[in-house]
Structures are given as structure tokens and as C-alpha cells.
Amino acid sequence: MCIDSAVDATTGRIVAPGRYSGSVDAGDLGLVLIPLLAVAAPLLARGIRPVIRVPIIVFELVLGILAGPAVLGWVEPTPILEKLSDFGLAMLFFMAGSEIDFRAVSGRPLVRASIGWSISVVLGIAIGFFLAPGEGMVVIAIALSSTALGTLMPILRDAGETDTPFGRAVTVIGAVGEFLPLIAISLFLSTRTTPLATAVLLAFVALAGLAVWMAQRMQHGRLHAFVRATLHTSDQFGVRFVLLLIAALVGLSVMLDLDMLLGAFVAGAVWRIIMARAPEKDAAAMETKLEAIAFGLFVPIFFLYTGVNFDLQALTGSSSAMLMLPLFLVALLVLRGTTAQLSAPPGASVRDRTGARAAGRHRAAHHRRRDGHRGGPQDDRHRHGRSTRRRGDAVGAALPAVRHADPRRRGATGRPRAGSRATPGGAVTTASALIADAVRALSGLPQEGLGEERESRWRGRRIVRVGAAWHIGVLLLTETQALATAEVLRAADPGRRGYTAESARERAERRALALRGGFGQGDVVHVGWSVIDLDAVDAGGASGPLAMIDAAPSVRWSTAGGWMPLEAYLRERVELLRG
Numbered sequence: 001m002c003i004d005s006a007v008d009a010t011t012g013r014i015v016a017p018g019r020y021s022g023s024v025d026a027g028d029l030g031l032v033l034i035p036l037l038a039v040a041a042p043l044l045a046r047g048i049r050p051v052i053r054v055p056i057i058v059f060e061l062v063l064g065i066l067a068g069p070a071v072l073g074w075v076e077p078t079p080i081l082e083k084l085s086d087f088g089l090a091m092l093f094f095m096a097g098s099e100i101d102f103r104a105v106s107g108r109p110l111v112r113a114s115i116g117w118s119i120s121v122v123l124g125i126a127i128g129f130f131l132a133p134g135e136g137m138v139v140i141a142i143a144l145s146s147t148a149l150g151t152l153m154p155i156l157r158d159a160g161e162t163d164t165p166f167g168r169a170v171t172v173i174g175a176v177g178e179f180l181p182l183i184a185i186s187l188f189l190s191t192r193t194t195p196l197a198t199a200v201l202l203a204f205v206a207l208a209g210l211a212v213w214m215a216q217r218m219q220h221g222r223l224h225a226f227v228r229a230t231l232h233t234s235d236q237f238g239v240r241f242v243l244l245l246i247a248a249l250v251g252l253s254v255m256l257d258l259d260m261l262l263g264a265f266v267a268g269a270v271w272r273i274i275m276a277r278a279p280e281k282d283a284a285a286m287e288t289k290l291e292a293i294a295f296g297l298f299v300p301i302f303f304l305y306t307g308v309n310f311d312l313q314a315l316t317g318s319s320s321a322m323l324m325l326p327l328f329l330v331a332l333l334v335l336r337g338t339t340a341q342l343s344a345p346p347g348a349s350v351r352d353r354t355g356a357r358a359a360g361r362h363r364a365a366h367h368r369r370r371d372g373h374r375g376g377p378q379d380d381r382h383r384h385g386r387s388t389r390r391r392g393d394a395v396g397a398a399l400p401a402v403r404h405a406d407p408r409r410r411g412a413t414g415r416p417r418a419g420s421r422a423t424p425g426g427a428v429t430t431a432s433a434l435i436a437d438a439v440r441a442l443s444g445l446p447q448e449g450l451g452e453e454r455e456s457r458w459r460g461r462r463i464v465r466v467g468a469a470w471h472i473g474v475l476l477l478t479e480t481q482a483l484a485t486a487e488v489l490r491a492a493d494p495g496r497r498g499y500t501a502e503s504a505r506e507r508a509e510r511r512a513l514a515l516r517g518g519f520g521q522g523d524v525v526h527v528g529w530s531v532i533d534l535d536a537v538d539a540g541g542a543s544g545p546l547a548m549i550d551a552a553p554s555v556r557w558s559t560a561g562g563w564m565p566l567e568a569y570l571r572e573r574v575e576l577l578r579g
Contacts, residue, residue: 030075030308037063038300055155057303064307075308081301088302090250090264091294092150094242097268098290099153100171109169109343113176116339120145121184123335142184144328144335147177150261154295161516165460169343177336182259200256207252208266215273224278231285238286239293242271280504431537431546431553431566435482438570442470442477445577450476450483451514451525462517463491463510463527472573474545474557476529484544486528491519 041059048054067075075081124144128137152174161167183201227238245267253263275283315321447468455461469476469483476483489507491514514525533543540548545556546566553566 030078030081033067033075034081034301034304037067037304041300041304055151055158057151057154060300060303061307061310064304065310065312066307067304068308068310070310070312077305077309081305081308084298085302085305086260088294088298088300088305089150090246090260091298092153092302093261093264094246094268094271095290095294095299096149096153096175097265098272099157099268100175100272101168102269109172110176112342113172114180116173116342117145117176117180119339120335124331127331142181144332145177146181147174147336149174149178154299173336173340173343179262179265182262185259201258204253204256204258204262208249208262211249211266211270212273215270220274220277223274224282227286228279228282231282236289239289242267242290245271280508429553429567430534431482431548432534434553434566434570435477435534438472438574439470439477439479441574442472442577445470448476448524448526449519450529451517451519451527453513453527454517460516461513463514463519463525464517465519465525469526470577471524471526472570472577474555475532476526482532482534482544482546483526483529484532485526486530487526489514489525489527491515491521491523491525493521 045056124141128140230237249263249267250260450467451463452466469478492511536543537546554563555566
């Protein structure tokens with residue numbers, strides 16, 4: 001009998017050769033370094049975000065190149081990492097297929113994107129004819145007309161642009177630029193003859209169409225119930241079913257000698273159809289689990305391993321390749337950038353068409369979030385091109401100009417103003433004075449965001465930050481103004497919504513508008529607020545929930561409740577906030 005083992009001289013135990021030896025090669029080290037680099041990438045991306053916004057994918061690729069054989073040689077390609085990377089690519093395109101709203105991008109957007117891609121191919125062939133006549137020009141044309149959908153989708157997702165007109169336009173351009181080149185490669189660069197390759201491709205399309213049709217026609221009630229029953233158990237049927245769906249359709253594409261991306265993308269589309277009528281809570285829970293598996297585990301491995309496999313020497317070691325690199329970059333930008341204009345909706349501005357508006361919104365969102373933590377977005381005055389009269393106006397130019405009363409101001413004759421109440425000490429108690437005292441007591445405490453709903457033809461509807469304030473029951477207090485509360489919501493991703501009540505859908509959409517407008521996940525946002533005229537209240541009138549009742553500033557603390565003294569109301573609420 002032959003035993004593939006050896007006896008350890010010190011312990012006497014039998015160990016397999018090389019399994020627990022003291023030496024660790026670069027392949028084994030990669031199993032530790034890849035997770036380490038996956039953790040480092042988001043830290044680096046967020047660390048430089050105040051200076052420049054760089055997608056995390058860029059850091060993953062660069063870190064993979066640095067750790068790989070091209071530079072440091074810490075990580076070597078291994079079969080295990082290669083398989084994990086392949087599954088990461090499959091998960092990436094599964095998520096892309098499950099996120100794309102095909103009804104929104106079909107029809108005119110799809111036709112325009114396809115026409116734009118066809119023009120790119122023709123221009124690419126013209127460029128390739130001068131560089132590498134023959135089959136080489138076809139390769140150059142396909143390369144110049146391709147778009148990495150797997151890279152675009154995470155970027156759009158992180159930016160909250162997936163459901164905006166801008167995001168949908170980019171998505172359909174990316175989908176066409178990803179899959180039409182794959183089809184072209186299968187037809188023209190395959191080892192099969194063109195008729196056979198066409199037949200194989202049509203067979204896959206037919207089988208994929210059958211899978212989609214069955215997913216649409218079948219009843220999913222029992223499946224949804226079983227998924228819900230195992231959401232928080234060790235069964236995790238939903239996750240296991242997704243892995244089976246990916247394996248089946250990816251296996252089909254591989255068996256037909258087609259790119260695995262086709263099967264993974266179709267699997268995502270089928271899963272979207274299956275979960276379309278699932279309860280919203282269950283669909284959101286499943287989406288969270290799949291996001292964790294994809295973007296927390298397998299997708300980072302794919303991008304890092306892509307960097308590990310990058311042949312840097314082939315690029316830097318050739319002077320002709322280095323000279324051609326900027327030319328190809330310019331050609332890619334011109335070809336894809338020019339033809340992409342066909343997909344821009346009518347009325348889109350130059351900034352919309354170039355993506356400058358999206359980049360500017362990301363920078364502004366960062367500044368607004370940063371300023372909100374410091375007590376108010378003071379820089380909003382400069383971004384809106386206006387100035388306010390007092391430093392620290394948390395609402396800035398977004399609010400109408402309201403004259404702020406002097407907390408102790410008297411009439412021209414030196415007597416107390418009408419409606420104000422004189423205290424035994426001779427001081428005048430006004431609403432302005434009470435509000436000013438409350439603001440001083442609240443100084444240094446966290447504020448909540450003030451939002452304003454805006455809509456454009458290109459950017460769509462969104463709720464943008466215009467300031468910050470302290471939330472005091474029915475009041476919102478800035479450093480210079482008092483506002484009446486209205487709608488309060490938390491910015492959140494609506495996720496994949498199934499069948500649910502219309503009111504729940506509307507609330508989810510409102511939360512998504514705030515996230516789309518630059519608020520962070522979970523941020524409290526006040527919308528529909530109105531400015532309270534403190535001068536009118538001090539003069540004996542009323543404004544919003546404030547009024548002068550029996551010469552005392554009072555507040556109506558609820559629509560159904562009565563009036564109570566503003567002084568007692570503010571004191572109680574401020575004490576609660578201060579803890």
C-alpha cells in the first residue's frame with residue numbers, strides 16, 4: 001500500500017507532503033493578501049474622496065497589479081484564485097442583469113444605443129484598416145466599440161444614479177457595448193464557421209428566452225413563501241437557488257462555447273422576474289444578502305485578480321505600445337463619447353451629455369455631508385452664487401430672505417412692541433428672543449438636513465440638500481431663522497420592490513429621491529418646510545405654528561392639539577435634545 005504522506009520526526013504525526021510545511025509560496029500567500037487588499041481598497045477610496053472621487057474598482061485593479069508578478073510578486077495566479085475570480089465575474093453580471101429595468105431601456109433607448117455602437121464599429125474598422133489591415137482591424141474595431149458593463153454598474157450603483165435618466169442612458173449604452181461585441185466575437189472571431197456559430201448563438205438565445213418566458217408565466221407564491229421561511233435560518237434557500245440559477249445558465253453558455261457573461265446576465269434577468277411580485281420586505285432582504293455575497297466577497301476577488309494577471313511588462317517593455325496607448329485612449333473617447341450622444345434624451349445640456357453634472361453633484365454631495373457634520377452647509381452660499389447676510393446661516397441662499405428680528409428690539413418710541421409681553425424685570429419676551437435663546441442652547445448639537453425637491457428632464461426628480469437645522473418638534477431652527485416642519489423622511493435605497501401598497505411605494509420613492517439628491521443612506525431629511533415670519537408673531541399676529549396668544553408667544557404643538565407657551569415648549573424640547 002502506498003501512502004502519500006510523511007512522518008513528522010518531532011511529533012510522530014503523519015502529514016501530507018507540503019501541506020503544513022513551514023514554507024509559504026506566493027500562491028498560498030495570495031489567499032491571505034487578496035482579502036487584505038479587498039479591505040484596503042475601500043479605505044483608500046474613501047480616504048482620498050475629499051480630494052478626488054475615484055471608483056473603488058480602480059483601487060482594486062491597481063492594488064492587484066502592485067501585489068502581482070508585475071511589481072512586487074507577492075501574489076501569483078493559482079487555479080483556486082482563478083475559479084473564485086470567474087465566479088466573481090459571473091456574480092457581477094448576475095447583479096447587472098437583476099438591476100436593469102428592461103422595460104425602461106427597451107424600445108427607443110435600445111435602438112439608439114445599438115445605432116451608436118454600429119457607428120463606432122464602422123469608425124473602428126476605418127481606424128484599424130490603417131493600423132492592422134485584415135483580421136486585426138476587426139479586433140481593433142471591437143475593442144474600440146466595447147464598454148465594460150461590469151465596471152459601469154457598480155459605479156452607477158454607488159453614485160445612486162441607477163434609476164435616473166442619466167443612469168438608464170449609461171446602462172443601455174453599457175449593455176449594448178458589452179453584449180454586441182460578445183456576439184460579434186462569437187460570429188466573426190470564433191473557431192467555428194460563421195453559420196455554425198450563428199446557429200449556436202441562436203440556440204442559446206432560444207433557451208434563454210424560454211427561461212425568461214417560464215419565469216414570467218409560472219406562479220411564484222410557493223417559492224416566495226419558502227424563501228421567506230428560510231431567510232433567517234441555516235437553509236438559506238433563496239441564496240442556494242440563486243447559485244443554482246447562475247450555475248445552470250453559466251454552464252449552458254460554457255457548454256455551447258459562448259462567453260459565460262451571457263449566461264450570468266440572463267440568470268440575473270430571470271431572478272428579477274421571479275422576485276418582481278415578492279413581498280417588498282423579503283425582496284429587500286434577499287437583495288441585501290446577494291449584494292453582500294457579490295460585492296463583499298466575489299467581485300473584489302475578480303477585480304484584484306484581474307490586476308494580478310495584468311501583463312505590465314508587455315505594455316511598458318514596448319515603446320510602440322506606449323506610443324499607441326494615448327492614441328487608443330483618445331480614439332476610444334471620441335468613438336464611444338460621440339456616438340453615445342445619440343442616447344441622450346432631448347433637451348439634455350452639454351454638462352449632462354459629458355457627465356460633468358454627475359461629477360459635480362458627487363463633489364457637492366460630499367461637501368454638503370461634510371458641512372452638515374460641522375453644523376451647517378456654509379459653503380452652499382458660494383455654490384449657489386449668492387451670499388447671505390450673516391455667517392452661519394444654515395439655510396443659505398435656498399431660503400427666501402426674511403428679516404430676522406433683534407431678540408430685544410423695541411419700537412421706535414422705546415416702548416415694547418405690540419403683542420410682546422414685559423417680564424417683571426422689564427425685559428421683553430418675544431418669539432424672536434425665545435428662538436434666539438434656544439439656538440444658543442442648541443449650539444454644537446447635531447442637525448438634520450433640509451431638502452428641496454427639484455426636477456430636470458435629464459437628471460430626473462431628486463431631493464437636494466439646501467441646509468441643516470435643529471429639529472424641535474413642529475419647529476426647525478437654523479442659526480438665523482425658524483421654520484415650520486412638514487414632511488420628514490430618511491434617505492434610503494428602495495431596493496427591488498415587489499407587490500406592495502401604493503402608499504408604501506410612494507414613501508420608498510421619496511426616500512430614494514433624497515438618496516439620489518446627495519443625502520447619505522439613513523440621513524434624516526425635512527422637505528416642504530416653510531419660513532416662519534417671527535416679526536409678524538412679535539407684532540401680535542401668527543405665522544405657521546406660532547402665534548401671540550394673550551400677549552404670550554405660543555406654539556400649536558400638533559394639528560389636533562391646542563396652544564402652549566412657546567417658552568415652556570422650547571425649554572422642554574431643548575432639554576430632551578441635550579440629554
